Amino acid sequence: MTSSRLSKGGRIDRSKSIRFTFDGKAYSGHPGDTLASALLGNGITLFGRSFKYHRPRGVFAAGSDEPNALVTVLSGDVREPNVRATELEIFDGLVTQSQNRFPSLEHDFMAVNQLAGPLFSAGFYYKTFMGPAIGPLKGTRFWMFCERFIRRAAGLGKAGTAPDPDRYERMNAFCDVLVVGSGPAGLIAAEAAAATGARVIIAEERPLPGGSLLGSGEMIDGRNPAVWAREKADALANLPNVRFLTRTSVWGYYDGNVLTAVEHVSDYKPNRTKGMPRQRHWVIRSGKVILATGAFERPIVFPGNDCPGVMLADAVRRYAVEYSVAAGNNVTLFTNNDSAYDAARTLSIAGVNVIAIIDVRSDVSGTCRDIASVAGAELLLGHAVTATHAGKTLSSISVQHFNAETGRVSGAPREIKTDCLGVSGGWSPAIHLASQAGSKPEWDEDLQAFLPPEPNQNWVMTGSAAGYMDTISVMSDAATKGSAKARLILPPVEAPMLDSSPAPVFEIEPAVKSQKAFVDFQHDVTADDIRLAYREGFHSVEHLKRYTTLGMATDQGKTSNVPGLAIMADVRGISIPEAGTTRFRPPFTPVSLGALASERYGDLRPHRLTPMHDWHLANGAKTYEAGLWHRPMIYSSHGETIEQAYIREARAVRDSVGIVDVSTLGKIDIQGPDAPELLDRVYTNMFSTLPVGKARYGLMLREDGIAFDDGTTWRLGETQFLMTTTTANAGPVMQHLEYYLDCIWPELRVHLTSVTDVWAGSAISGPKSRAVLESCVTGSKVDNDTLPFMGIVHGKIANVPVMICRLSFSGELAYEVYCGAGYGAQVWEALLAAGKSFDIIPYGLEALGTLRIEKGHVTGAEIDGRTTAHDLHLDWMLSKKKPYIGSAMINREGLKxxxxxxxxxxxxxxxxxxxxxxxxxxxxxxxxxxxxxxxxxxxxxxxxxxxxxxxxxxxxxxxxxxxxxxxxxxxxxxxxxxxxxxxxxxxxxxxxxxx
Incomplete structure (x- = not known):
């Protein structure tokens, strides 16, 4: 194995070695290495297999834009898939493996998929879903046949099943200014903000500040840029009003200047300190946000562009400058802009052999020519790469004459021996967070890139994120006034400046198509897939994205978005801004479920228990969750099954009497002179005519005429009502009423109070239920005349004041008995004691459901957000004498x-x-x-x-x-x-x- 480590330079600590494994083989690296740089330093170029075709893939980038080099990290039985090798810091004992291959990375059986390329073209899944019954598959839809094979092959890394032993934290932070990114622009912006006394948070996703460090040929204030950045960062970190968060990726931007971030606290440590979290999830609320997020280099789409050894030009530069690794022995650069020349200059100074620079442009500046000459690289202007050739990795490329105006190649191909091809197709500002904040990107013709427009929240972009590729740009005083693009020029760099504007070339079409040209490397989306989508009618960029899966992988299209849009614009014969762009959404980088959940794992929901809960458990109840409540399902006896138990309980209610805990029903106290009017407006039937001391069943609709909730409301006085709701809708009904009182009918004089927890409720049902009450209720009779159906009386049970309403959910003679929650268990036990001679039994939700199904009473299973009163045969409750919420829509044609x-x-x-x-x-x-x-x-x-x-x-x-x-x-x-x-x-x- 040949080492690719350079003899000097880089940020690595050469005095120490780190041992790690990849696919079962041991390797060594140095502190400061990522897995990608360490493997490259060990001469490894094959990192993984592609998603669909299982093509061999090497590392392509050097940061969060990496689409290819995804690995699984193993720690005992715990496995974490889809980790970017470019961001994974190595540590002693790190165990990793490649993904999406069998039986091994070098010999993958699924590579046979490459022979079936046409079958896996754009829209393959959709067409398979709709496949007809064919040939020997008669009686079975084509998808039913294909499903098991597709599911077995789908996915990238394999998720683990072992519990995660690590700990995660969550933090809330407040600041005056949040600076996202600590490149030169971000550091100077942070310095300016801190100087005003503002509370500043700086978030940097990499371990060290400085961003993508400038080439070693460029100096800031006469100092190495890495040294300059470190000194600037140290000075800021020591200020009392500055918090510097490294290894922290800001992944979401939400309304009100609320941003979310994940800090990798100890992912990179071999033996995590006891008590130290692995990751920390931040929710940051900031008065102002400065987005110094930099830019991503774009590839050029050409045949064979996914071959291991083909990389972004700036990634080749970064591996040399930051990690002292030569990505190849003979490096060739392929470009449509000047930034590749800066990479050539830096690589040459670092000791990397650059043999050629291929530029699609027919002419370049004298500075570029001088750089190529000093680097000893052959300069091929007006040429393009039209093919790659490889064994296990890149061995040579084919180059042909290229006309940038017509986009055509010509002439016989020339072969150039090279083991690393650095590609630069221009730069895309990282506007993801700005787009999440609500801004629609705008196309910049000079940069051939999307930039953010004026902000609609209090943020500003600076540096290359704002489109300033030719110099270092930072926040100025103008930025505080709301300009989206602001800059201050640092002291001039000590190297000739290069033009940042690329030639508008995104794709090279070969004279003879012999290799696939990939746009989205992770999802295996080719240029031909985009053209196929166009031919099949998917012209919108949103449809293109979903039909081809372009930009839908874990890298979220950081390198593929603009080239894909450019190709679609070309086939449609329109400009890129006319074609448009998809909107970015969180997360900017993948976020682990552990970080999102943080301490909130396991059963953390509030457990609501009725006053009779302990009695239920002591008497054999098996409970389950109904909303947030724990309610008895059955009362098991002598090893009964659930079905046997609920049948026994339901039969007892029909034959004699049973008792069920209904404390969980939503209960709302409604008082005020306009209370009857409110109820008439929210219920479909009339409530203002309800006599005091009576209850009525009511139905609520949504504004669109769909059924919302049902329940009974009791009139306790001329201006006081007690509304009951279903258990699950207690909160939503309360919100519903409050919304209408606050926003729609503020003139109504009504006061609402949720009293669900104030009252304990017991419902006794069955032919003998009246006899049970008669034996224990004092202070009131409960005969048919005194307590008719839907009547209400007040009395006492076991000397506890109770309110009794005669109503039934079971279809039997039944009563609901309410008392103060603190006396719930006492009244419950008194009712059971009174019913002992009548063979009373407690029954749970399964029996309650059985009784209601027999009677045809509806619950949330039928009131499911799609049904109407007509659908549920409750149209008899729709008043024709008054309007009510939903009455304007209930008779729409579609609803009848x-x-x-x-x-x-x-x-x-x-x-x-x-x-x-x-x-x-x-x-x-x-x-x-x-x-x-x-x-x-x-x-x-x-x-x-x-x-x-x-x-x-x-x-x-x-x-x-x-x-x-x-x-x-x-x-x-x-x-x-x-x-x-x-x-x-x-x-x-x-x-x-x-x-």
Whole structure:
């Protein structure tokens, strides 16, 4: 193995060695190395395989824009996939492996995909999804056949399943000025801000300040730029009003100048200090933001441009200057702009052999010619690379004459022996954060790049991020007044300046197409894929992105975005700004789930417990979460299954009496002289006519006419009501009412108070429920005359004041008993004691659901944000005497279409259970059923009917009653015959409830 380490230079510490492994082989590097630089220093050029074609890929960049060199980091049983080798700092004991290959990186069986290139072209997945039944696949859609193979091949790195042992932190920070980036522009901007006494935070994603360090031929104030940056950073870090965060990537920009960042605290340490987090997630709220985020070098699209050994020119320079690594023994540069000449000058000074500079332009400045001459590089003007040749890595390139005006190559190709090709297609300012902040990029014709427009939040861009590629640019006084692009010129650099404007060349089309020309390296998107997307009608850049997956990989198109847009603009015959650009969105760089969650892992939701919770647990209740509440599911007895338990409980309610904890229902106290008017406006039915001491069932709609929530509201006085809501909608209904009172009807004199936690509730249901109450209630009678259906009385149970309303969710004679939450368990136990002689039992949510399904009562499973009162057969509640929220929209044509899904009941015909979520079909074939015309919302075994039943939403609703169909669940391999019946499957007349 040949070392590519240069004899001097770089920021590495040559006095120490670090041992690490890659694909099971041991290597050594130095402190300051990344995995990419260390492997290059060991002569390794093959880093991974591409996503789709499994082509061999080498390192391409030197930072967060790296698309190829993704590795998995192993730590015992823990594996972290898709880590950029260009950003992974090596440490003793680091274990890494390449990805997306089998059985090995050098010999990957899936490389056979390259032979099937046309099959994997743009839109492959979409076309496969829609594939017809063909040939031997009769009876099975093409996708069903392909799915298992696609899923097995999909993805990049393999995620681990072992628990993450590391700790993560989260921090909130406030500052006057946040500077993102610590290159020369960022450092001087931070210095100017700190001098005013402002609280400053500087965030730098790399370990050291200085940005992409200037070439060693350029000096700042007569000093090496690395030394200058270090001294400037040290001075800033020692100021009391400055916080300097290195290894910190700002990944999101949100409204109100809120930015998010991840600090890599100890990823790079072999033995993380006890108590030290691995990463720290920052939420930073800043008065002003200075974006000194730099720029990304772009590639040029040409045949064979993904060959290992082809890199960005500035990456070749950075590996030499920062890590003292020669990316090749004989380096060639291919460019359309002057920045590659600066790279040539720097490489030559560092001791790297530059043999040729190939420039698509027919003429360059005298400075460029001098640089090529001093570097000893052959200068080929008006030429382009049209092919690469390789064994395991790049061995030579083909070069032909190129006419930049016509975009055509001509003449016989010339072969140049080279093992590293540095490519520079111009620079794209890193405007991602500015775009996230809400700004739409604007095209700059001179730079051939997108720049941000004037900001709509308090931020300013500076340096190359603002488009100043020809010099170092920083914030000036004008920047504080809101200019998006501001600059101050530093003391002149001690080297000739080069022109930053590139020739508008993004792609080289060969005379004979023999190799693929890649635009997006990580997702294997080629120039031909973009042209195919155009031919198939995907002209919009947003459609192009999704159809080809251009820019959708982990690098988010940092190198591929502009070349891809340029090619689409070319085939459409329009300019790049006319073609437009996709918008950048968070995250700027990948963020680990551990950092996002930080300390918030495990079950961190607030656990809401009813006053009777301890009693439930002590008496065999198995609970589950309903919203934030823990509620009894069943009360198990003698090893019963869940089904056996809920059947027993539901049968007991039908036969005698049961008690259920309903403390979780949302409860809102509504008071004020306009309370009746408010209820008339928010409910579909009338409440202002409700007598004091009575309750009424009500339905709420959204503004669009869709059902929102249902529940009962009790009139406790002329101007006081107690509204109950479903458990899950307690919060949303409260917000709904507050919004309308605050924003729409501020003139209404109404006061709302959430009292869900104030009242404990017990519902007793069944034929003997009245007898139970009569034996324990004092201070009021509970006979039919005193307490009719929907009536309210006040009394005492066990000397505790209670409020009792006669209403039923089970379809049985039933009552809800409310008392102060502190007395909930006392009243609960008193009711159980009073019902002992009547064989009372507690029942849980499964039995409660069974009882409501038998009766056809709806819950959130049916009020799912898509159904209307008509769909749920609740249109009898729609008042014609008053307007209400949603009344203007309820009769829209689409909401009364006969093809809408509406509520029905189902009865199993083969005594099989019915799965919730099953589709309703007419085809008896369980393997390939016909199209669905509905779905199951809730299902159970009915002890009252002795059958498996369900509620469902189906097309044509009640007109389907009497028909037979099939409930099919392909995921759980269930397919059973059912009869469609009325949703009122038990006691449809309601005689038991009113008895």
């Amino acid at each position: 279409d006969e093809n809408r899904l509406s509520l029905v009941g189902l009865i199993s015909l083969d005594n099989q259970s019915i799965n919730g979520g099953s589709h309703i079909v007419t085809d008896p074939n369980p393997r390939e059923p016909a199209d669905s015309f509905g779905h199951v919302t809730a299902a159970c075994y009915s002890p009252a009917l002795g059958k498996y039943i369900a509620l469902a939403l189906v097309k044509h609703g009640t007109s389907m009653i009497g028909n037979r169909a099939f409930a099919t669940d392909l995921l759980r391999d269930k397919h059973g015959a059912v009869e469609i019946v009325s949703h009122h499957m038990f006691d449809p007349e309601g005689s038991r409830m009113h008895g």
